[in-house]
Amino acid sequence: MALTGLDIFKLLPxxxxxxxxxxxxxxxxxxxxxxxxxxxxxxxVSDEATETLxxxxxxxxxxxxxxxxxxxxxxxxxxxxxxxxxxxxSPTIIAVTLSDKLAGDDLKKRIDDxxxxxxxxxxxxxxxxxxxxxxxxxxxxxFANAAAAxxxxxxxxxxxxxxxxxxxxxxxxxxxxxxxxxASASADNADDMxxxxxENNCPIVAKADxxxxxxxxxxxxxxQGVNDIVLxxxxxxxxxxxxxxxxxxxxxxxxxxxxxxxxxxxFVTDTDTDAQVTSAxxxxxxxxxxxxxxxxxxxxxxTMLTVIMNVYSDPQKPIQVDPKVYAIGEPNENxxxxxxxxxxxxxxxxxxxxxxxxxxAYIIVVDTEGTSVLTAYSGDKLNEKVVADAIAKYGxxxxxxxxxxxxxxxxxxxxxxxxxxxxxxxxxxxxxSSMLPKYLQEVWK
Amino acid sequence: xxxxxxAESFVGAVNKVTLGATKxxxxxxxxxxxxxxxKNVVYAGSPGDAGEKPVIAMDVLDVKPEDWPDIxxxxxxxxxxxxxxxxxxxxxxxxxDLICLKFEGIHPDTQDKxxxxxxxxxxxxxxxxxxxxxxxxxxxNEKDNLVMPKVSEAAKGENCLVGTVEEDNYKALTxxxxxxxxxxxxxxxxxxxxxxxxxxxxxxxxxPLEKIVTFQSTxxxxxxxxxxxxxxxxxxxxxxSGDKMMAMPMICDVGFEAWRAKxxxxxxxxxxxxxxxxxxxxxxxxxxxxxxAGADIIRMRHPRAVKAVKNFINQIWK
Numbered sequence: 001m002a003l004t005g006l007d008i009f010k011l012l013p014x015x016x017x018x019x020x021x022x023x024x025x026x027x028x029x030x031x032x033x034x035x036x037x038x039x040x041x042x043x044x045v046s047d048e049a050t051e052t053l054x055x056x057x058x059x060x061x062x063x064x065x066x067x068x069x070x071x072x073x074x075x076x077x078x079x080x081x082x083x084x085x086x087x088x089x090s091p092t093i094i095a096v097t098l099s100d101k102l103a104g105d106d107l108k109k110r111i112d113d114x115x116x117x118x119x120x121x122x123x124x125x126x127x128x129x130x131x132x133x134x135x136x137x138x139x140x141x142x143f144a145n146a147a148a149a150x151x152x153x154x155x156x157x158x159x160x161x162x163x164x165x166x167x168x169x170x171x172x173x174x175x176x177x178x179x180x181x182x183a184s185a186s187a188d189n190a191d192d193m194x195x196x197x198x199e200n201n202c203p204i205v206a207k208a209d210x211x212x213x214x215x216x217x218x219x220x221x222x223x224q225g226v227n228d229i230v231l232x233x234x235x236x237x238x239x240x241x242x243x244x245x246x247x248x249x250x251x252x253x254x255x256x257x258x259x260x261x262x263x264x265x266x267f268v269t270d271t272d273t274d275a276q277v278t279s280a281x282x283x284x285x286x287x288x289x290x291x292x293x294x295x296x297x298x299x300x301x302x303t304m305l306t307v308i309m310n311v312y313s314d315p316q317k318p319i320q321v322d323p324k325v326y327a328i329g330e331p332n333e334n335x336x337x338x339x340x341x342x343x344x345x346x347x348x349x350x351x352x353x354x355x356x357x358x359x360x361a362y363i364i365v366v367d368t369e370g371t372s373v374l375t376a377y378s379g380d381k382l383n384e385k386v387v388a389d390a391i392a393k394y395g396x397x398x399x400x401x402x403x404x405x406x407x408x409x410x411x412x413x414x415x416x417x418x419x420x421x422x423x424x425x426x427x428x429x430x431x432x433s434s435m436l437p438k439y440l441q442e443v444w445k
Numbered sequence: 446x447x448x449x450x451x452a453e454s455f456v457g458a459v460n461k462v463t464l465g466a467t468k469x470x471x472x473x474x475x476x477x478x479x480x481x482x483x484k485n486v487v488y489a490g491s492p493g494d495a496g497e498k499p500v501i502a503m504d505v506l507d508v509k510p511e512d513w514p515d516i517x518x519x520x521x522x523x524x525x526x527x528x529x530x531x532x533x534x535x536x537x538x539x540x541x542d543l544i545c546l547k548f549e550g551i552h553p554d555t556q557d558k559x560x561x562x563x564x565x566x567x568x569x570x571x572x573x574x575x576x577x578x579x580x581x582x583x584x585x586n587e588k589d590n591l592v593m594p595k596v597s598e599a600a601k602g603e604n605c606l607v608g609t610v611e612e613d614n615y616k617a618l619t620x621x622x623x624x625x626x627x628x629x630x631x632x633x634x635x636x637x638x639x640x641x642x643x644x645x646x647x648x649x650x651x652x653p654l655e656k657i658v659t660f661q662s663t664x665x666x667x668x669x670x671x672x673x674x675x676x677x678x679x680x681x682x683x684x685x686s687g688d689k690m691m692a693m694p695m696i697c698d699v700g701f702e703a704w705r706a707k708x709x710x711x712x713x714x715x716x717x718x719x720x721x722x723x724x725x726x727x728x729x730x731x732x733x734x735x736x737x738a739g740a741d742i743i744r745m746r747h748p749r750a751v752k753a754v755k756n757f758i759n760q761i762w763k
C-alpha cells in the first residue's frame with residue numbers, strides 16, 4: 001500500500017540537513033510520496049527506511065515472467081477488479097497441455113497442433129502462448145524427453161507440470177535456458193522444488209487446496225529465496241475455483257496481503273470441448289493469469305483468445321486502424337469508394353461486409369481518433385473537411401475515374417456540405433454495415 | 446496463516462423479478478420464473494449472494510427467418526415457419542427456460558405484417574407452451590407503437606416481459622404494459638446514463654421499478670462485447686450501492702448478435718475450425734462472457750449453445 005508523506009517522514013533522519021536539495025526532511029518526504037524525488041537523494045537514510053520504502057513500492061500483485069525472447073510471457077501486476085476502472089494489465093496466457101506419455105509421431109503431432117493455434121483478428125496477432133507439459137508417465141526420463149522435444153520444436157513458453165522433484169530437475173536440466181515455469185511446489189515438496197527454481201532462475205507455481213494453505217506455502221517458497229510465484233488452487237470444482245480466484249484478487253489488490261500478492265494459474269478439467277470453452281471464458285474474465293486447456297480445436301481456441309482480446313482491451317483507448325485507403329479485393333478505376341472511421345471495430349465490420357459483397361472496392365479510413373461514425377460525427381471529429389482532406393491526402397482522385405463517394409447512412413446529413421467540400425457526388429449508403437453487400441450488389445450497379 | 450477478512454456489505458441488491466402468471470394468479474402459465482436478487486458482484490461473497498439462477502430465453506420469430514445461416518437453422522428442422530411448434534421444440538427438446546417472441550415480421554423493411562398477425566402468433570404461443578413469455582418488438586418505433594399494444598392486450602394477465610421502450614419512445618408501451626399487468630424492458634444504446642434516464646421516465650409514468658428489466662444493448666464476442674460487459678458491471682455496482690434506478694435484472698440479446706459475427710456464420714474458413722462448431726461456440730461464449738458481468742436473462746438461438754450455457758450455469762448456481 002502506498003505510504004503517505006507523513007509515513008515516509010517518520011522513516012527519515014529528521015535532521016533537515018538539506019543535502020537532498022529540500023529545505024526540510026518533511027518537504028523531501030512529501031516529494032517522495034508524490035514520486036517526485038528519489039530516496040537515493042538522501043545520503044543519510046537508514047537501511048531500515050530503504051527496506052520499508054522499497055517494500056511499499058512493490059506492486060500489490062507481482063509481475064512474473066517466463067519463456068525467453070519472443071516467446072517470453074508476462075502475467076500479474078494487475079491493479080483493478082473491473083476493467084472500466086483501468087485496463088487489465090496482463091492478458092491471460094493460454095497454455096495447452098501435452099502429456100509426456102506421448103512419444104514419436106504422436107508427440108510431434110501434438111506439438112504441431114499446439115504450434116498451429118495462431119490467428120489474425122482485426123489486424124492483430126493472437127495465439128496460445130505456452131505448452132504445459134504434464135508428467136503423466138511418472139517417469140523422469142519421459143518427462144525430460146518431452147520437455148526437450150517441445151523446447152526443440154516449439155517457440156512457445158514452457159510450463160513443466162510434475163509433483164516429483166527428480167522429474168522436475170531432469171526436465172529443467174534440458175530446458176533451463178528457455179526459462180520454464182516450474183509447476184508445482186506443494187506443501188510436501190516445496191523445499192526441493194524451490195531449490196530447483198532458485199538454482200535455475202525460474203519462476204515457480206505454488207499449489208495448494210485452500211487459500212490459507214497457499215499463503216503459508218508462498219512464505220515457505222520465499223524463504224528459499226524464490227520470489228517469482230504463481231498461485232494454483234488445486235482440485236476445486238469450477239464454482240469454488242471462481243469464488244476463490246475473486247477472493248485472491250481482492251486479497252492481493254485491496255488488502256495488499258503480500259503472501260498472496262501473486263498472479264494465478266488454473267486448469268480447465270472438462271473433457272467436452274464446449275465445456276472447456278465456457279469454463280475457460282469464466283476463468284479469463286475472472287482473474288486467472290494462466291488458463292491451461294486441453295483442446296487444440298481451432299474454433300475453441302480462437303474463441304477463448306477473442307475473449308482475452310476483448311476483456312483486456314483498453315476501456316479508455318479504442319483500438320484503431322491506420323487512416324489510409326484500403327483496397328478490398330482488386331479494385332480498379334471504376335470501383336466504388338466508401339468511407340468510414342478508424343475505430344477498428346467499425347473498420348473491420350465494414351471491411352468484412354465489403355469483402356462478402358465480392359465487389360472490389362476502396363475504403364477510405366478517415367482519422368476520427370478511434371471513434372465510431374456517430375460518436376465521431378457528434379464530437380465533430382468527423383466532418384466534411386476531415387473527409388475532403390483524406391480524399392486529397394491519400395490521392396483518391398488518382399485511384400478512380402468516377403467521383404462518387406458512398407457515405408455511412410448514419411451521417412446522411414453531411415451530404416450537402418460534403419458535396420461542396422469535395423466536389424464529389426455523395427451516395428448515402430446503408431445505416432448498418434451488414435446491408436453493404438446488398439447495397440454494393442444492387443444499388444451501386 | 447490468518448487471512449484478512451473480506452466481508453463487504455452492500456446497501457443495495459438487484460431486484461427480484463418474477464415473470465409469468467399461473468391460473469391462480471390470473472394467467473394461464475404452468476410455471477413462473479424468478480430472476481435477479483444478487484447481493485454482491487459476480488463471484489464475490491458466498492455463492493448464496495449470487496441471486497437467482499440466470500435463465501435462457503430462446504428466440505422464436507413471428508415469421509420464418511430468411512437470413513439464418515444453415516448451421517443455425519438446421520436443428521430446427523421444419524418448424525421455423527410455425528411459431529407454435531417452434532416454441533414447443535425450444536421448451537421440450539432444447540431446454541429453454543422461457544420463450545422470447547421476437548416480432549421480426551412486423552417491421553416495414555421485412556414483411557410489414559399487421560397487428561392481427563402479431564396477436565395471433567402471441568395467442569398460438571401462449572397456447573403451445575406453459576412457460577412465461579418475452580414479447581419483443583421489431584425496433585421500428587412507429588410500427589411497434591401500432592402493434593405492440595395489441596400484443597400486450599392479447600397476453601393480458603399473463604405477466605409477460607414486453608419491450609422495448611427507449612428514451613425517445615416509451616409512452617405507448619409503458620402505459621399498456623402497466624394496464625395489462627406485464628413487466629417492461631427498458632433499452633439503451635450502450636450508454637449507462639441513458640439507461641438510467643429511461644428508467645426514470647417510465648417510473649415517472651407510474652410504472653413500478655421492480656417490474657423493469659434493463660437491456661443495455663449487446664455486442665457479440667469480438668464485436669464490442671467489452672462495452673456491454675463494462676456497462677453491465679457498472680449497473681451491478683450501482684445496484685449494490687443502493688441506486689434504485691439501476692437495481693433491475695439485465696437481459697442480453699446474444700443469439701442475434703453472435704450469429705452476425707463473421708466467425709460464427711462464415712462457412713469456408715478452415716483455419717478457424719469446423720463451421721458447425723464455430724457458430725454454437727461463438728454464441729455460447731458470448732453468453733458466458735456476459736454472465737461474468739451479471740446478466741440475468743439471455744436470449745439465445747442455437748440449441749448446442751443453449752446446452753453449453755445451461756451446463757455452465759448449473760455448475761455455478763447450485
